[in-house]
Amino acid sequence: MSDSKVVFLDVDGTITTYENVIPESAKRAIRTARANGHKVLMCTGRSKAENPPELTEIGFDGMVGGNGSYVEVDDQVIMHVHIDAGQCRHIVDWCHERGLEFYLESNNGLFASERFREAARPVLQLYMGRKGVENADQLETDDVMHGMVYDGELYRDDVNKVSFVLSSYQDYLDAIEEFSDMKVGTWGGAGELALFGDVATKDIDKAVAVHKAVEALGTDMADTIAMGDAKVDIPMFEACATSVCMGSGGEEAKAAADFVTTDVDKDGLWNAFSHLGLV
Numbered sequence: 428m429s430d431s432k433v434v435f436l437d438v439d440g441t442i443t444t445y446e447n448v449i450p451e452s453a454k455r456a457i458r459t460a461r462a463n464g465h466k467v468l469m470c471t472g473r474s475k476a477e478n479p480p481e482l483t484e485i486g487f488d489g490m491v492g493g494n495g496s497y498v499e500v501d502d503q504v505i506m507h508v509h510i511d512a513g514q515c516r517h518i519v520d521w522c523h524e525r526g527l528e529f530y531l532e533s534n535n536g537l538f539a540s541e542r543f544r545e546a547a548r549p550v551l552q553l554y555m556g557r558k559g560v561e562n563a564d565q566l567e568t569d570d571v572m573h574g575m576v577y578d579g580e581l582y583r584d585d586v587n588k589v590s591f592v593l594s595s596y597q598d599y600l601d602a603i604e605e606f607s608d609m610k611v612g613t614w615g616g617a618g619e620l621a622l623f624g625d626v627a628t629k630d631i632d633k634a635v636a637v638h639k640a641v642e643a644l645g646t647d648m649a650d651t652i653a654m655g656d657a658k659v660d661i662p663m664f665e666a667c668a669t670s671v672c673m674g675s676g677g678e679e680a681k682a683a684a685d686f687v688t689t690d691v692d693k694d695g696l697w698n699a700f701s702h703l704g705l706v
Contacts, residue, residue, distance in 0.1 A: 432705060434460065434648050435470035435491065435637055436696075437655035442469070442482070444692045445558035447573070452697040454485050460705040461486060468500070470633055470653070472614075474587050475499075475534035476574035480654055488644075493532060493587030495636035496628060500643040506636065508628050512584040514609065518626055519581050521605055522591050527598060529591035535686060536576040543592075544568045545579065550592050550622050554615045589626040590614070590665055595600055599624045614659075622657055627629060634662035654699060656680055656691070671699045 436457075437444055443449050457467050469478075470491040478490075489500035498506040510518070515531065519540075522529045528546035532540040544567075552572045556563035569575055588637045593599060596619045605612045610629050615622030641648055653660065653667035656676030661683045664670035673685035680686050688699035700706045 429462050431466070431646070432650050432652055432703070433466045433468070433641060433644060434652045434654065434700075434705065435468050435640075435667060437589075437632075437657070437660050437663075438469055438471040438473055438478075438482070440656035440675060440691055441654055442485075442691075442696065445555065445675075446560050447479075447522055447571075448692070449481060449485070450692055450696070452694040456697040456706055457485050457487070460700055461488070463705065464599065465705050466644060466646070467619040470637065470655075470660075472588075472659060474532040474537070474574075476536045477572075478530075479573050488515060489640055490610065491633060491636040492534070492633075494627065495631045495633045496587045497534065498636045498639045498643070500640055503593055503643070504540045505643045506639050508529075508587075510582060510586045510589065510609075510626070510628055512582065515586050515589070516582050516604075517590045518606065521602075522589075525594075525598065525601075527591045527594060529589055530572075531573070531581065531583045532588040532590065533583065534587070535585055536578040536579065537572060537574045538576050538583065539579060540581065543576075546592050547572075550615070554622050557616065590623045590625045593621060596621065602626060612659075631682050632662040633660065635668035637663055637666045652703060652705075654688075654696070669703065 466488040468489040472494045474492050496508045528540045528543040534702045547568045552563050602624050604666045610627045612625050613621035649668050651667040652669045653663040654671040656673040664683050670684045671690050672681045676692040690697045
C-alpha cells in the first residue's frame with residue numbers, strides 16, 4: 428500500500444449535479460488531489476462523446492466509459508469492447524419493429540433514431556423532474572443529452588451500449604429474452620418506474636474495468652477509492668479498497684458504500700476528498 432491513491436469517480440450525480448452543473452468545489456478537489464500525486468479517473472456510464480469540454484478540461488488520468496466497456500489511461504486505450512456489427516443491426520431492427528425510439532452510445536457520438544428527439548423529450552423531462560431539477564418540464568432532449576447526432580448511420584461497429592425508450596416494462600422483459608447473449612438493464616427509475624432499457628455486452632461492468640485500469644497504472648487495488656451514487660456503481664464499490672456514496676445517491680448505493688458524503692451540490696466531492704486525506 429502506498430500514499431498515492433487511485434480514485435475512480437462516477438460522473439452523473441457525483442462530479443456533476445443532475446442538471447449537469449459541475450460544482451467549483453468538485454473541480455478544485457480533483458485538481459488538488461492530482462497535484463498531491465493521486466490519480467483520478469472518470470468511471471461512468473457515459474461514452475466519451477458525452478463529455479462536454481467543461482468536464483474534460485478539469486483534467487483526469489484516464490476514463491472508464493460505457494459502464495466498463497472502455498478503458499483509457501494516460502491517453503492510451505487499454506480496453507474497448509464493442510457491440511459487434513451483427514448485434515447492433517439486431518438491436519436496431521428490433522427497436523424499429525416495436526416502434527421504440529433509441530440511441531447508440533459510441534465514443535464518436537450518440538446516434539439517435541429517427542424520432543428520438545421528440546419521443547425522448549417528455550421521458551427526459553420526467554427523469555429530470557424526479558431528480559429534483561427545477562423547470563424540468565421546459566427541457567429539450569438536447570439540454571439533457573450532450574453529443575446527440577441525428578440522421579447518422581444506425582448500423583454501426585463502434586457502439587458501446589444502446590438505450591431505448593420503454594413504452595412499457597414489458598419491452599424490458601422482452602429484450603432480456605431477445606438479447607439473451609447480452610446484458611440488458613434499465614435506467615431512469617426502479618422496476619416498473621424505469622424509463623429506458625439498455626443493451627450492452629455481457630460480462631462487462633465497472634469492476635472489470637477498474638482492475639484493467641489499475642493494472643495499466645502499475646498500482647495496487649489496495650490503493651483504490653471509488654465514488655458514485657447509483658446501483659450501477661456497486662460493482663466498482665466492491666472492487667475498490669474504499670467506497671464513498673454521495674448524499675444525493677440511491678439507498679442501495681449508500682448501503683453498499685463504506686461511508687456517505689454530503690450531496691453532490693453541497694460540496695460532496697470536496698468533503699469526501701478531505702475526509703480521505705486526498706486534499
